Amino acid sequence: MRIAYLDRTVHETDSEPKPNGDVSAISKSIDLQGSFETGDKTTIASKDFGGLYSTKPLALIKPAGSDDISRFIKAASRIPRMTVAARGNGHSINGQAMTNGGLVIDMRSTEENHFRLLNINGSFFIDVSGGALWENVLTRCVSRFGLAPRSWTDYLSLTVGGTLSNAGVSGQAFRYGPQISNVTELEIVTGKGDITVCSETRNPKLFFGSLGGLGQFGIITRARVKLQPAPDMVRWIRVVYTEFDEFTRDAEFLVSRDDGESFDYVEGFVFCNNDDPVNGWPAVPLDPVHGFNPGIIPQTGASVVYCLEVAFHYQKGDHPSTVDKAVAGLLKRLRFVEGLKSQVDLSYVEFLLRVKRAEEQAKANGIWDAPHPWLNLFISKSNIVEFDQTVFKKMVKDGIGGPMLIYPLMRSKWDNRTSVALPDSEIFYLVALLRFVSRGPSVEESVAQNREIVEWCIKEGLDFKLYLPHYQSKEEWKLHFGNQWTRFVERKASFDPMAILAPGQNIFKRTHLS
Numbered sequence: 001m002r003i004a005y006l007d008r009t010v011h012e013t014d015s016e017p018k019p020n021g022d023v024s025a026i027s028k029s030i031d032l033q034g035s036f037e038t039g040d041k042t043t044i045a046s047k048d049f050g051g052l053y054s055t056k057p058l059a060l061i062k063p064a065g066s067d068d069i070s071r072f073i074k075a076a077s078r079i080p081r082m083t084v085a086a087r088g089n090g091h092s093i094n095g096q097a098m099t100n101g102g103l104v105i106d107m108r109s110t111e112e113n114h115f116r117l118l119n120i121n122g123s124f125f126i127d128v129s130g131g132a133l134w135e136n137v138l139t140r141c142v143s144r145f146g147l148a149p150r151s152w153t154d155y156l157s158l159t160v161g162g163t164l165s166n167a168g169v170s171g172q173a174f175r176y177g178p179q180i181s182n183v184t185e186l187e188i189v190t191g192k193g194d195i196t197v198c199s200e201t202r203n204p205k206l207f208f209g210s211l212g213g214l215g216q217f218g219i220i221t222r223a224r225v226k227l228q229p230a231p232d233m234v235r236w237i238r239v240v241y242t243e244f245d246e247f248t249r250d251a252e253f254l255v256s257r258d259d260g261e262s263f264d265y266v267e268g269f270v271f272c273n274n275d276d277p278v279n280g281w282p283a284v285p286l287d288p289v290h291g292f293n294p295g296i297i298p299q300t301g302a303s304v305v306y307c308l309e310v311a312f313h314y315q316k317g318d319h320p321s322t323v324d325k326a327v328a329g330l331l332k333r334l335r336f337v338e339g340l341k342s343q344v345d346l347s348y349v350e351f352l353l354r355v356k357r358a359e360e361q362a363k364a365n366g367i368w369d370a371p372h373p374w375l376n377l378f379i380s381k382s383n384i385v386e387f388d389q390t391v392f393k394k395m396v397k398d399g400i401g402g403p404m405l406i407y408p409l410m411r412s413k414w415d416n417r418t419s420v421a422l423p424d425s426e427i428f429y430l431v432a433l434l435r436f437v438s439r440g441p442s443v444e445e446s447v448a449q450n451r452e453i454v455e456w457c458i459k460e461g462l463d464f465k466l467y468l469p470h471y472q473s474k475e476e477w478k479l480h481f482g483n484q485w486t487r488f489v490e491r492k493a494s495f496d497p498m499a500i501l502a503p504g505q506n507i508f509k510r511t512h513l514s
């Protein structure tokens with residue numbers, strides 16, 4: 001089977017005739033409250049973080065709110081071949097937020113439309129715009145209310161609507177589930193232009209369909225997100241393992257424990273057993289002054305080693321000895337290499353914004369804007385040892401020029417009614433190959449290696465799914481969704497029957513209903 005994932009080709013729509021839309025005429029006819037841009041001013045919408053694709057949209061719309069979005073979708077439905085792509089912060093890899101010749105809706109212009117705290121039967125929620133950045137949701141919730149969402153992504157310059165269209169995972173997901181398990185209500189503008197409020201009990205088909213729905217059923221304009229009291233401080237710790245089975249045993253032990261009996265965050269990564277500044281030991285210390293003494297690593301000759309990354313929440317008023325004791329109690333159950341531990345204490349907000357600091361450094365070094373042919377996978381626990389032996393220990397043993405994340409998640413914290421496709425087993429691993437090509441193999445080599453990895457997973461019959469998936473053909477999408485495909489198609493027919501929305505996902509072709 002041909003695996004088109006990350007093929008660096010022009011989008012299918014590029015070869016097709018473009019719609020003949022006159023955006024000023026459309027906007028006049030619909031009494032646009034927001035604004036729009038055309039020509040060179042749409043450049044931002046013609047590319048994304050991946051840097052692998054580019055397209056030419058007809059216009060970049062900056063809507064004032066849901067009414068503008070609804071009217072644009074309705075207008076687009078009357079123009080043959082016209083498509084509409086919601087753009088969150090454009091941090092996709094494979095052009096998922098793009099449209100060639102269509103209308104891009106810049107959701108960032110709606111950020112301020114919603115920010116309301118709700119107390120429902122003693123539980124707190126925040127209503128936020130689909131175009132809000134998670135970093136702004138964080139800082140505003142903590143500073144104004146001392147509250148914070150429970151489940152995050154590692155990097156927070158992503159929009160609420162963008163991550164809810166995928167899943168949104170990080171080191172808290174083992175306990176609270178992904179971000180899509182932490183919202184209770186959405187306002188959505190469907191592909192028919194209807195503005196609809198939905199939840200578990202109200203329009204549940206649209207609610208669950210849109211969570212992990214790759215933007216196929218509607219544009220999320222508001223989300224109600226569960227909150228919890230924000231801790232003041234975090235102790236962030238990294239420990240090193242040479243043996244994969246010990247690393248996975250400890251990681252699985254931590255994610256399987258009850259609330260209050262484990263760390264508050266569990267992740268991990270693989271790194272090269274050498275002194276390469278990007279791929280090797282220097283990636284481990286949380287503070288450069290900690291250094292890394294490779295002499296302590298048992299001489300197994302292993303090409304790669306593993307780092308378990310955990311965090312413990314506490315309050316400023318907690319006595320240091322109480323925190324030390326609780327952390328020591330958890331660490332003593334783990335079998336990492338003694339002496340290879342690095343830890344720092346920082347505020348909760350600083351911890352959650354940790355990747356932003358890395359971004360600032362990478363921007364200063366000029367590596368942030370280079371292409372990012374990333375590969376994200378969910379791999380069943382039953383196959384993770386084979387994956388380590390073939391992929392980590394052989395295929396990428398020399399590093400990829402960026403982090404190689406691996407951490408376990410629990411399927412029972414996900415809701416089967418959402419659209420996201422997962423492996424079958426209760427414990428599965430997020431594996432992320434976060435390539436920065438200016439520091440590693442070329443784009444072509446990276447893309448080829450990603451393809452080789454996915455092809456190997458298929459050939460060996462691994463129980464796995466792509467996360468943030470992208471394919472070129474319907475056959476591949478059908479395989480991806482498996483027995484959820486029929487439901488996905490039915491949801492599309494109900495909410496976006498002409499396939500106007502999110503054409504960059506390359507799942508459905510725009511049609512015209514007679």
Ligand SMILES: Cc1cc2nc3c(=O)[nH]c(=O)nc-3n(C[C@H](O)[C@H](O)[C@H](O)COP(=O)(O)OP(=O)(O)OC[C@H]3O[C@@H](n4cnc5c(N)ncnc54)[C@H](O)[C@@H]3O)c2cc1C
Pocket residue numbers: 048049085086087088089090091092093096097098107130131152153154155157158159160161162163165166167168169170214215216218219220221468502504505
């Ligand atoms: C540096 C970096 C770190 C990341 N870290 C993580 C991580 O730790 N965990 C994780 O889970 N993911 C992570 N991601 C992936 C990220 O969650 C997805 O790429 C996400 O889609 C990006 O959000 P965005 O707002 O930029 O969306 P975009 O790229 O703009 O859009 C993504 C898709 O969602 C659609 N969409 C956008 N907004 C809406 C909306 N309001 N309603 C409906 N559909 C919409 C778009 O049309 C498109 O199809 C990371 C990405 C980057 C670049």
